[in-house]
Amino acid sequence: MDLNKKYTPQTWPDHPEQVTMEGKNKFLGFWLFLGGETVLFASLFATYLALKNKGPSGMEFSTQTLFELPLVFIMTMILLTSSLTSVYAMYHMKNHNFKGMQLWLGITVVLGLAFLALEIYEFNHYVHLGFNYSQSAFSSAFFTLVGTHGIHVVVGLVWIILLIVRNAKRGFSLYNAPKYYTASLYWHFIDVVWVFIFTVVYLMGVVG
Amino acid sequence: MSSIAQKKGFGATLWDYLTTVDHKKIAVMYLIAGGLFFVIGGIEAMLIRIQLAKPDNDFVSAGLFNEIITMHGTTMIFLAAMPILFGFMNAVMPLQIGARDVAFPFLNSLGFWLFLFGGIFLNLSWFMGGAPDAGWTSYASLSLASPGHGIDFYAIGLQIAGAGTYIGGINFLVTIINMRAPGMTYMRMPLMTWTTFVASALILFAFPPLTIGLFFLILDRMFGGNFFDHTMGGNTIIWEHLFWIFGHPEVYILILPAFGIFSEIFAIFARKRLFGYSSMVFATVLIGFLGFMVWAHHMFTVGLGPTANAIFAVATMAIAVPTGMKIFNWLLTIWGGSIKVTVPMLYALAFIPSFVAGGVTGVMQGAAPLDYQLHDSYFIVAHFHYVIVGGVVLAILAALHLYWPLMFNQMLSEKLGKWTFWFFFIGFHMTFFIQHFLGLMGMPRRVFTFGADQGWDLFNLISSVGAFFMAAGVIILVVNIIITAVKNVPVGNDPWEDGRTLEWAIPQPVPFYNFKQTPLVRGLDTFWIEKQEGNKEGMTYAEPLSDIHMPNNSFIPFMMTVGLFIAGFGALYNGEKEWAVPVLVLGLAITVASMAVRSVKDDHGFHIHKEDLMNEKGGK
Amino acid sequence: MSHDAQVYVKSETEFNYIKQKRRKDMRGQITTFAIMIFFTLIAFTAVAADFSKYLIAPVILLLAVVQVILQLFYFMHMSEKNHNVPMYFLFVGAFFGFITILTFLTIIWWG
Amino acid sequence: MMKGLKKWRLFSLLAALTIFLSGCGEEYLSTLTPAGQVGRDQFNLLLLSTAIMTLVVIVVVIIYVLALVKFRRKKVGENVIPKQVEGSHTLEVIWTVIPILLLIVLAIPTVIYTYKHADVSAMDHVDADGNKTAVTVNVTAKLYWWEFEYPDLGVVTAQELVVPTGEKVYFNLKAADVKHSFWIPAAGGKLDTNVENVNQFYLEFDKESAGLKDGVFYGKCAELCGPSHALMDFKVKTLNRTDFNAWVESAKTTEAVAEGDLATQGEEIFNTSCIACHATSAAGSAGGVGPNLAAFGDRNRVAGFMEHTEENLKNWINDPQSYKPGNLMPQPEQLNNGEKFSDEQLDALAEYLMGLSIEK
């Protein structure tokens, strides 16, 4: 089969990501991978919770003194919105509207970059306060948990940008549809993790 | 294509293997690499037994001994047993379900290379300043205190190899879920496929905690983290939990495929359908699930408190029930059958009493207050070698004989096979049975020597002698393999004559696309059904002959792995050598660049045309 | 099993119907999004308002769980058919993760 | 009838097992010759579980052997195709239910003992005068040696634990460097000494150790802790309550005195080279850099594992690294101006150290 075959909106299948065997496999494999990621993040959360506020005797930092909600609120809003924009992108993919999809993915990327910038700002701020990676078990656990999420954001961004650029001139095919689809799944998953981060790390941290 | 491969020169063959994405070739590579690591781990075991043959021995020094046991345990579990089982899964499972290949051929190859280079990385520690010495469990307080780079090699090496295993697990899962031939419903899948499925699911969920644990260890040792440093608020028990949340499922990752192999063997050589198939499937899934609920039985003496100990003790005992179901189903399979004692069957028969003996000592350890006595004594060493050697290694040896004709179209000598068996079997019981008593008599494990006159001298000697019997068995096996390979007498398909599942129906040597036409599966043991109905071809087809789509070979998996391998050294020497960070970056760059090439360069695979398929008679 | 995709041309009515349906779905997604934002606001407000810790913690955790379920089932389409296996694996993973977190909160002591 | 038969079988199995098992091992070291209530509970659990397991193995082996004998191909005929049986619900139920019952039999004492052995509530009981009624020992595991502090009695020792018989002795366990595990096989199970918390449990000792081969029970480190993990032994002396009280009294009051010229000479060397790490008075509290040597002359071993001879002592002092690799005692060169101790110096040191005693 010619994976580069051109489709029209009328001939474009309902689930372009799952038409080919490769697409089906990719779809399922990626979901399974997300199942594993769930356990991975659970381990990180568990460690964070066990080490929360633990440090050398007389440590001056704690979740209550450290975290600032306004920044986290903005970051949360940005990331949630980016989740919606990537839903839009998939909506356009289903409608075989390539430009629309690329555009909404572009917006997603911009939002993702904004989130990342704020996170870098936040980390930098903490380090300046003296709360650096080696400061305590708490700092290590915090930076590792939130940082691992941050790395996922970076990977997601690189992935989506690569897809946008690579396919800019080529339009839809059954070859790249599953790729777009899994990338968007990944992006949602990043948001899922963030929901727990802002709840468990920041909100519950401020509460104490 | 495979006939062409025979005539190729060495360089071309090498290149073929470096780039192959064919599950059958990857299986062979897993087997060879795993076999090599098995011999290395075995030699380490021999060194252990030589050192412990007599009291106050100074054959190896104290520090070296700890390196040897650590590497023995790590090598055997991660680099020998699991990869060899992966080899058999790769060789057999796609054929059993009637698939042309696995779901992700590219990732299959990547998984193999990651495992191999992770293993090489780990073993390079011997030559680069000392191997890891904190036990295969690498408990955090000791592994943080351990000087030199041994533990760094352990953490990074396992991280790389573990990534390979994880990828392999996902690949198998998707293959089984998506690629089954028409008619191959879940409840018609052969047990080998079922156990591959459940073991892969365990990999999916068990490896992430290990990844995280190793990640913490790497961060603590090389990048200034404080997860396990209690003066900085860290907690070493976190490592113990993460390790065992992985570690207990790991032992079922090892034993379930072994169960699968034996299920095949009992059915074939008793000429009888597997008794209680559906309860076997149920038990497999249940064991997998319960396997995640019991990890703290390795931590009874840590001081988690009586409530935790009681809960985990009872949960641990529960696993005996599904395992027992399996044992009795196997017994009832041979009951009323027609038992032919070939070499694979010999191993299967030896497995039952050996594994039951090992399993029941496991249940004894599950009784927490009793485990306060047994823990970290030689009783534990006896238990796990009974289940691992008496279960997993016997399965590996059995499968080697059983599937050799499938993989190489030639038969291992039955006569030498029996010699191997008897040496190994007798040696195994001699080595490990007596260790139960050593443990009860107060001998702790992981001791590099022991004082005379504590009542342990004789039993240790007996144990060491047993190990030599095992070594003799393994050497005979190697001889057998060499002789067989040199003779190279083709045997054709269904060499055991009573094959029941699809893999025995395929013509030999297996064409690289496996099935010319996708088969139609008409029931459990489909090949058996066809044979009973007098179908000479052994298969009914689900589709007319048409073009076959195949994936292209690729060198990228190898390159990605090499990148990580190089990056590993950068991480290892971080903060110590000036070149560390550049090397780390370079390695990662190679990996990322290879990935980028992969994603930018379209790879649509190729087609074998119908006409070509018809020309090559019998699919050769 | 086939690698080939049959090309199927939709009739005009069918095409329009599907398009309509997609638009409706998309509207649903926006509602989902609104709920998520709303939940987030409640969570942040509750914390900012400084209610009792024992009240806030369970509430915001519950909100987070509901939000995540919305993400999974609508944004990630898990409510659609053909998602049985993913759902099963994801929930088993979540269950194992939950047990991990539970033990880390209970039987690792504080010292 | 069946039930009676089973019970009888179990009982005789138990009896046979007891005799067989206690034939193994040394009295001062084996878990099979329990020397106190805790060890005895655990031994009983061992017997019970072994009996159940033996039963399981026997049942499996019987079915197995019968099947093997009856259904060999030689016997059933070369070309026979056996009936392809699917399974049997009755059998499934049987082999699910019976194991469950057996496991319940095992699980009940397991849970009971788990709670029983973790019960340290009596640790803080005090009598009318406000004195603790039970003996508590703070155990600190350090790289390859053990420190035993009796916080309520004001005594500290190393390498040899002294405990009273016939009562519960409570332990607070902690590690000073890396994780170790505290195990006296004859007295009962082990408990880890972690770096970040204190673990508590109790043991009981029935019998005075004087009658044993070396006059002591053996204790072991049961958690890999570095190169010399295997050598991290300790010894346990059990005394009746009167003797124990006398020992405490003597430990608190005895001052280290050198008797004779040679010993005095040794004391001088000791005071310049060794005193920074080793205390010579048992009165005090824990926290020594090196083991407390107040009772050195009474000990059973040099460095915890070598025979208690002057020769071994001298060898040890002059090259501790080669005897216990990785241990933290400085090599003599670091203490003695870059040189090994001379033979005279060693003689003097040995004389002095062997004279340190609180039992005389």
Ligand code: HEA
């Ligand atoms: C393939 C590997 C494998 C397998 C299958 C098992 C199987 C089991 N293991 Fe084992 N185990 C290990 C590998 C394995 N183990 C390793 C490597 C270690 C040590 C790690 C280390 O510290 O280095 C270990 C350690 C270990 C411990 C920790 C001991 C300690 O360190 O203190 C415990 C404790 O509960 C345990 C229990 C069990 C149990 C209950 C089973 C059960 O699954 C067994 C079930 C089987 C049967 C029971 C037999 C068949 C059943 C019947 C015939 C039915 C009737 C039976 C009854 C009613 C009892 N194992």
Ligand code: HEA
């Ligand atoms: C898959 C797992 C596996 C396997 C197969 C084995 C196999 C063997 N193991 Fe072990 N072992 C472990 C996993 C395994 N082991 C683990 C996890 C530990 C714990 C480590 C730790 O404490 O951290 C351990 C620990 C361990 C100890 C305890 C060490 C200690 O606590 O101090 C001992 C001691 O007897 C031992 C012995 C053996 C022996 C004799 C074999 C034999 O069965 C080996 C048989 C194989 C051979 C004998 C190979 C022979 C080959 C040759 C001789 C070369 C021939 C070469 C050519 C012809 C080219 N092993």
Ligand SMILES: [Cu+2]
């Ligand atoms: Cu286990």
